[in-house]
Amino acid sequence: MWKRFLAVFRRGRLDSELSAEVEFHIAMLEEENVQLGMTPADAKAAARREFGGMDQMKERYREVRGLPLLESFLADCAYALRMMRWHPLLTVAITLTLALGIGVTTAVFAVANGVLLRPLEVPETERVMVLLSTFPKEGTAFSVAEGVFLDWRAAAKSFEAMAGVWNTSMIHRGSGQPREIDVHRVTAAMFPLTGIQAREGRLFVTSAEQDVAVLEEGFWRREFGGRPDAIGAAIVLDDRPYTVIGVAPFGAPLGYLRRPDVWVPLVPRAEVRGGGAVTVIGRMRAGVSQTSAQAEMNVIQERVKREHREDSQFGVEVRSLHDWVVRDARPTVVVLMGTVALLLLLCCVNIANLLLARATARQREFAIRASLGGGQARLTRQVLTENLVLAAVGGLGGLAVASLLLKLAPSVPGLNLPRLHEVQLDGHVLAIATAVTVASILIFGLVPAWRSASGWTRSMLGTSVPASATTPAGMRLRRALVVAQLALSLVLVCGAGLLLNSFVRLTGVNAGFSRSNVLSAGVRLPYKHYDAERSLLFHRLLMEEVRGIPGVLDVSAADHLPLQAVRFPYRLTTDGTAPMEAMARNVEPRYFQVLGVPVTAGREFEPADDTRLPVPTILNVEAARRLFGGEREALGRTIKTNYKLRPVLEVVGVASNVRQMALREDPGPQMYLPMKYGSGRYVIARVAENAGDLTGAIRAAVFRLDPTIPVPEVASVGTWFEYQVAKPRLYMLLASVFAIAGLLIATAGLYGVVAFQVVRRTHEFGVRMALGAERGDIVRLVMGRETVTIIAGLALGLSGAYVVTRALSTLLYGVRPSDTPTFLAAGVLLSGVALLACYLPGRRAAGLDPSAALREE
Amino acid sequence: MSTGDPKTELLQGTLDLVVLRTLQTMGPQHGFGLAKRIGQISAGALDLNQGTLYPGLLRLEQRGWIRSKWGVSENNRKAKFYELTPLGQRQIDNERDKWEQTVTLMERFLRRAD
16 A cells, blocks of 8 residues: 555656557567568567557556555645645635634634633643632622731632732842832742742741742843852742742743742731732532632631621622633624634635636637546546635735734734733644634535536536626526625624724713823832821822923822722712712822812812811712712701711812723712822823933932932823823724724625626627617616626625624724614625626726627627 | 456456466566467467457556566567566466365366266
8 A cells, every 4th residue: 555655656666667568579479570571560569469459458457556546636736725825816816715704713713722722731620610709799809818818818718729919019129220120929828729840949847937038031031141040049029028939830821820939938827908919719529610619718708708898899709810811802802713714714715716717718728628538527526626725825824924914913012812822723722723724625616616516517618608608597607606705794884983983083082181291200109118197208209300300390299190090989978969979099188180180179189288177079070060069059068978988078179070990980979188198109290292212311310419319200191191002092993904904805805706708798898889889878888787796785784793893892982883873884895896896897898898798709 | 446346357356366376387478479479379269359468468467466577579679578576476376276275166166967
């Protein structure tokens, strides 16, 4: 068997050997004949006759020698490659379309696989859960207080291991300037739970060890040059020394739990309750189901609620770790996949159309081959092989496109899906790519092949059937395909239109503050040296320093920046109205001036306000209206709050609404308090138009005040706006690209059909023009034929779009998925382009010289 | 490929045995010589047309019962010689036994009733 396979490839040599053998045989026969008395010439002729049918013998010989099926397949492939070279334009069109369709589909599937489907690289991931706190109103938070974690760990029997992770940052004082690094405080069980093993040294084992640290490989290489003597060395974090005991290798981040630079032990304190920062991970015992674990945890949490009042506001949810990591990415990936599937379908339909056109043009060629003894099955096989070759080339091109796209994916702005860096073309993806390629062959190859096969048996050589003839059924099929193409591309265009509309609305939202020419500097002060008072003093000094920088017009500070979406809700009550919740911000004087927010009633904060009583507050317009019915009415009124440090407030001013949370969220009631307490601090500065880059000057100011503080982040306040707009912009761009591609493909398809028709009817047009038809009549004739096609495409497309665009509703802002103006515009666009595709060939037909047209057969 | 016609297959099997046996008695031989010899022995009954000879030799070679080598013939021409392999030897013995059994069996049935 193996010999026969090899023989297929040794044809040339083996054929010449056979010829030599045959020659010898004939020569011997000749000799015999000569000895029998024949003349040399007669002897030779007689010898040949005696030998018998050479060609048939060689044919049989070859059948025995090789694998005829394989050989005919290879011959078909060679023929296919030749065909591809003869029709370069068609070949390039088909393979490019295929490569595009397959490539994009494969890339998106690779992303879907890597981001959503592939199990996490955590041992026994089916059993690893994350335990989250759930608040009835806000939904699910992530983390809990240390005391709660201890209670859960002690009581939970469904879990064989539980660990806590506190994601924080610390100031690392190394050889260079002090820098802020990511640190995870973890209990020792975290490492085995998430499958992290020591690369050097060891990891924590018990919670007794306190001042030890495990480095992450990247950090180890940067700070210690990858040297083994890092083990046992000391690193200083937040002014405390830790001894390095081990190094953990590079690894994948677990969604929100990014890989930190350093791990240090977490020693949970039972007395810490209420809100907290510990993320709890646990592994269920074998055989325990998620439902029973959830039930047990509910019971445990009920007990915790009863025993501790501060912990009574939340419940517990047991969620699979995998789900927690990928959940937010799901909508994006699903939409991507849907869009790409449409595009692939479009490509396949297009290719089917192209092949159908080519098949009809080749009818004569196939008729000849059929008459030479091809047989219908053989010819169908050959056409299929041709399609296979095209698909193989297209598939390879697709893989190239896919790997290029995947390489570019992580650097696409706004596409921050979890695990994106892990995405690669692995076995699963390649299998899918192959499956898609094969499926495309079946979809686009079978129809033309079948049509061609049945067409050949009917067509006859020598009749006056022109080479480009085609049956009415064939043209109907082509038209149907074009309708499908128009419909598909209309769906894509509608989707893109919706996303475009949404994006425009989002970027047009008035965030309520000035986004340009305002800088922010976030400074992190180490706890050890800066208590609340010193921290406040530092910031005020910094404000003065920054004020002195040339180019700076005005300076203020706030605990959080607009669009930062940090929520501090307080309950406000006033005489005569129901309690209301408002988000609070602590700000320094001139906050509103710097940010360009108009104060519509009353005044700004003044320097003395932070010690005044009753504590002054500035409400936003929304809060003023809700509590007091109007801006003027709010001035001078008193408010009571549930904020322990500042229970009584007096309204001294009302400011315009600012979107403090998210761009998509309408500003709710907000209140501003004078900066005195407050966790974060950002110094904000309004700068002149031509001030240039003041980052260095601001950093220098910080350095002057205290050289041991880590470098502050200096950025424009508008960055937060950009951050929120990045994803919608990405979707819009992607969708537009797909839509344009789809539109081009569909119109090309339509143009192809119409142009084909025009060529076929050249003779008819000649007759009409000779009989007095005007140019305009011809054009109208051509276009009129296709009206049905276009209308059918529109109808199908719009109804399809209506159904499909529902999937986009989560991504849209301010636009309904079935937004009529958008659909209308899309329909008009498609009709316009389609009509153009019909008009152009029509115009060409009308411009023909009638006598030349008449001569055309 | 064999046509699958049982009559042809039977004939093929018989021919294979004839060729093998001839090589066994003659020693290494080229295609022409084989054809002549077989024609002689069978007194013309086995009409070995070249359409079957060379493909048949190839098949025997594929099965490993004979092997081929290029050499020089008696009259100094280049020719391909075939010779029996040990596997071929064993095949002859197996087939001979089978034939003898068949002949004995058929004789019993076809013996004219005396």
